[in-house]
Amino acid sequence: MKKFRFTIRNKILGGFFLLILTFIAYTAITIITINRNSKVTELSSQVVTPSLTAIKDFKELVIRSKMLITNWVYLQSNLEDKEALKVLHSSEYPKLKEDINALMVNWNNENDRMKMDTIFMRFENLLGVHKGIMEELVDFEDYEDFMIKFMAVESIESQVLPESSAIDKSLEELVKVKQKEADEIEATIQEASIRLRNTSVYLGVAITIVGFMGAFFMALSITGPINYIKNIVIKLGTGELPEDQDRKFSNDEIGEMAKAMDKLVAGLKSTSYFAENIGNGNYNSEYQPLSEGDVLGNALINMRDNLQKVAEEDKRRNWATEGLARFGEILRKNNDNLAKLSDEIISNLVKYMKANQGGLYIISDEDDNEAYLKLNACYAWDKKKYLEQRIYEGEGLTGQAWLEKDTIYLTEVPKDYIAITSGLGEANPRAILIVPLKVNEEVYGVIEIASFVEFNDFEIEFVEKIAESIASTISSVKINERTSKLLEESTQLTEQMRAQEEEMRQNMEELQATQEEMHRSQRDREDKEKIISSTNMQIEMDNHFTITSTNEMVRDVLKYGSGELIGKSFDVLAANKDGFEKLKSNLKDGRTWAGTMRLKTSKGDTVVVQVSAGQTYDPIEGTNRYLFFGADISSLDIA
Numbered sequence: 001m002k003k004f005r006f007t008i009r010n011k012i013l014g015g016f017f018l019l020i021l022t023f024i025a026y027t028a029i030t031i032i033t034i035n036r037n038s039k040v041t042e043l044s045s046q047v048v049t050p051s052l053t054a055i056k057d058f059k060e061l062v063i064r065s066k067m068l069i070t071n072w073v074y075l076q077s078n079l080e081d082k083e084a085l086k087v088l089h090s091s092e093y094p095k096l097k098e099d100i101n102a103l104m105v106n107w108n109n110e111n112d113r114m115k116m117d118t119i120f121m122r123f124e125n126l127l128g129v130h131k132g133i134m135e136e137l138v139d140f141e142d143y144e145d146f147m148i149k150f151m152a153v154e155s156i157e158s159q160v161l162p163e164s165s166a167i168d169k170s171l172e173e174l175v176k177v178k179q180k181e182a183d184e185i186e187a188t189i190q191e192a193s194i195r196l197r198n199t200s201v202y203l204g205v206a207i208t209i210v211g212f213m214g215a216f217f218m219a220l221s222i223t224g225p226i227n228y229i230k231n232i233v234i235k236l237g238t239g240e241l242p243e244d245q246d247r248k249f250s251n252d253e254i255g256e257m258a259k260a261m262d263k264l265v266a267g268l269k270s271t272s273y274f275a276e277n278i279g280n281g282n283y284n285s286e287y288q289p290l291s292e293g294d295v296l297g298n299a300l301i302n303m304r305d306n307l308q309k310v311a312e313e314d315k316r317r318n319w320a321t322e323g324l325a326r327f328g329e330i331l332r333k334n335n336d337n338l339a340k341l342s343d344e345i346i347s348n349l350v351k352y353m354k355a356n357q358g359g360l361y362i363i364s365d366e367d368d369n370e371a372y373l374k375l376n377a378c379y380a381w382d383k384k385k386y387l388e389q390r391i392y393e394g395e396g397l398t399g400q401a402w403l404e405k406d407t408i409y410l411t412e413v414p415k416d417y418i419a420i421t422s423g424l425g426e427a428n429p430r431a432i433l434i435v436p437l438k439v440n441e442e443v444y445g446v447i448e449i450a451s452f453v454e455f456n457d458f459e460i461e462f463v464e465k466i467a468e469s470i471a472s473t474i475s476s477v478k479i480n481e482r483t484s485k486l487l488e489e490s491t492q493l494t495e496q497m498r499a500q501e502e503e504m505r506q507n508m509e510e511l512q513a514t515q516e517e518m519h520r521s522q523r524d525r526e527d528k529e530k531i532i533s534s535t536n537m538q539i540e541m542d543n544h545f546t547i548t549s550t551n552e553m554v555r556d557v558l559k560y561g562s563g564e565l566i567g568k569s570f571d572v573l574a575a576n577k578d579g580f581e582k583l584k585s586n587l588k589d590g591r592t593w594a595g596t597m598r599l600k601t602s603k604g605d606t607v608v609v610q611v612s613a614g615q616t617y618d619p620i621e622g623t624n625r626y627l628f629f630g631a632d633i634s635s636l637d638i639a
Contacts, residue, residue, distance in 0.1 A: 022207050030201050041189065047106040048185060052178040054100045059171040061088065061096060062123065066164040069130045071126055073152045076143045085134070089127060112177060119170050126163050129155055141562040238384055259367060278304050280283055316458045320465075323352055327466045331473040338362070338477050342377030345470060346447070350379040355451035356429065361391065361398060362437075362445040362474060373446060374400060398446050401434045405443055407464060408434040411454055431455050435463050437471035444471045444478075532629070537609065539628040545570045545584060548625075557609075557632050560603040570628075573599045575606050587615050587626050596633070608634045 066086035097120060104113050118238055133152045142148050278300065330348060334341040342360045350358040357380035365371035374392040394403040397417075401408045410432040418429065421436050429450035437445040447467060532538070538551040538557075546567045555562060558573065565573075574580035575598035586593040592614040596608050609630035616625050 018210055022210065024204060025203070030196060041185075047103060048178060048602065051103045051107070052175065052182060053102070054096065055171055055174050055178060058096055058100065058119075058231060059168060061092060062164055062171065064088070064095075065127075065130065069133060070156055070162055073133060073137060073149075076137075076140070084132070089130065093127070109177075112174065115170065115174060119167055119174075122163065122170075123167055126160065128169065129159050129163075144562055148371070162352060200442050224495075268296075269435055271300060274300055278307070280636050316456075320458060320462045322460055324466060324469075327354070327471065331469055335473055335477060336480070338474070338481075339376065341473065341477065342516070347379045349447070349463070349466075350449060353449060353451070353463070354453070355449045356380060358447065358449040360445065360447055363402070363443065370382075373402060376445070395474050397432070397434055398448060401436050401446055405436050405438055405441065407436070407460065408432075409455070409460060410434075413450075427452070433460060433463060435460075435467045437467050439468050439471040440477060444473075444474045478597065535631070536628040537628075539565075539570070539630075541570055541626040541628065543624045543626075545626065557601075557607055558599060559605075564602075575600045576618045583611070583613060587613055590615050597630070599630075607632055608636075 065085070065088055068081050068088065071081040072085060077079065100116065104116055107113050118446070131157055135147050137143060137152055176316070232481060272500050289301070302392075327345070327348065330344050331341070336345050342362065346358050346360040350356070357378070359378040360376050362376040363371055364374045370392060372393075391399045391402075393399055397408055397410070411430065413428055413430065413432050415428055429452055431451050433447075433449045433453045433455055434449075435447045436443045437447060447463065447470070449463070503531040534553070537554045539547060540549045540552055542548055547570060550565050554560070554565070558565075561581075571577075571580065579595070579597050583593050592612070594612045595610075596612050597609050599609050610633050612629045614627055616627055617623075618625050
């Protein structure tokens with residue numbers, strides 16, 4: 001059985017074990033306290049507080065309903081309050097009741113739920129009284145009826161006001177109960193928070209004491225040997241390789257560290273010579289790693305093997321960076337002339353790629369025909385042969401690159417595809433690179449480059465990168481050209497719109513003047529109608545001479561109640577039948593009639609009336625109606 005060693009690991013684990021136990025205890029207490037607070041808080045936020053708010057809203061609704069029904073009775077013309085009362089009946093109260101019922105399910109006190117149900121029942125009975133008043137007092141005649149108005153006022157005084165006060169008092173009691181519950185929950189949360197704070201303080205003090213004691217003990221057993229190893233590491237950190245020293249260490253991790261440090265120093269001495277050779281550029285220097293797991297030695301060997309690769313990659317990266325900067329400058333300087341821009345791009349690109357020839361195609365879509373690629377610029381190309389050539393989408397390799405929006409790279413070029421010519425002759429290229437000029441998946445053109453030497457991957461990637469910048473610049477140039485054209489058209493349209501705007505302004509002024517004249521005429525007509533209605537009796541009859549409406553002057557002169565004459569024949573008012581027949585005969589023939597008539601009051605008295613009557617047409621009913629205007633002249637001395 002292996003003998004137990006009181007190693008640094010065991011020392012640290014023991015100290016941390018004590019701290020972890022303390023932390024677990026603190027965590028358990030914290031979680032329990034938080035869970036309790038969460039439950040209490042959830043009860044407060046989802047039940048108690050919403051219930052208190054809902055009951056207060058109900059209390060406010062009761063007071064507002066009392067005010068609105070009172071205004072209904074005493075303020076006939078207050079249509080806004082009437083509409084508010086209807087909304088209270090139809091939607092506000094049902095919604096509030098539904099919310100409170102949903103909260104009542106979670107109330108712990110059954111007595112509170114019973115009280116709330118009783119309040120609902122009493123308020124709904126009160127709403128029934130409201131509806132009775134609202135159905136009785138509807139129009140002007142209802143408010144003028146003394147008995148109806150008296151009964152409504154009586155209902156307000158004897159039922160609405162006392163019952164509203166009683167319900168408000170009951171709700172106030174429930175508000176106090178729910179407020180007390182909310183205060184108790186808040187006190188519970190505060191008490192739990194105080195306990196958690198005190199526990200945190202006690203445990204913090206305990207952890208601090210344990211930490212200081214463990215740190216002191218560890219310092220006594222570790223700092224001495226660690227300082228020795230530290231001195232060696234400091235020397236290694238400054239590049240010195242210390243001499244071997246014979247020193248005994250305890251049989252723990254520090255002793256193992258010292259032995260490993262000695263091996264490290266020996267290994268560094270052998271690798272330093274190899275590193276020096278690599279630093280001097282001697283990549284052929286041989287080195288034997290200390291072991292298969294010698295990370296530093298193997299790393300140095302890999303570094304030796306990779307240094308040239310890195311140097312080559314840096315050369316390629318610098319080449320691409322310089323090229324991007326060069327072509328960026330070309331695009332900035334020539335972004336206002338598409339032809340010059342195309343020439344600069346293709347000539348510089350072929351030279352920079354050390355290729356032999358190239359061409360730049362740009363999509364032409366200005367006319368209504370199908371879009372096509374047009375050779376806009378070339379370098380060392382048989383331009384005359386391709387000057388008028390049109391390449392449509394999908395046609396040949398160039399059109400295929402446009403269609404697929406992807407690069408095409410050929411190293412086996414067909415003999416009849418293209419030939420690179422010079423003064424000494426011509427030959428087929430070994431590589432063809434076709435790259436679409438695209439940005440945001442939209443192709444604006446294609447670049448085609450031919451070379452006697454195959455292209456590397458980084459060179460193809462470079463062309464693809466600058467292709468996007470070229471496409472963006474071509475897009476901007478085309479947009480600028482279209483913008484100039486549209487600006488000219490917009491200027492012409494603006495002038496036309498200004499002329500139309502001036503014409504519309506004049507029409508609006510004429511229309512406004514006409515409307516003002518119509519409003520004045522309408523006000524004059526309404527004023528005249530008010531004068532006639534307030535000084536003359538006015539009776540409207542259907543084509544059977546049945547009375548359909550009367551004004552207040554008729555009721556005052558003939559002593560009839562509101563609506564009492566509606567639906568009766570005019571015969572009941574005519575004291576002289578012959579005169580009435582003469583009136584009917586003229587009106588049926590479409591003539592107006594004027595004269596005096598004797599009319600009977602509701603009490604049987606006779607009133608002499610100066611009459612003017614005529615026929616009108618009701619377009620809605622499609623029948624004739626008759627209007628009767630009369631003035632009481634009984635007080636005049638008539639022969």
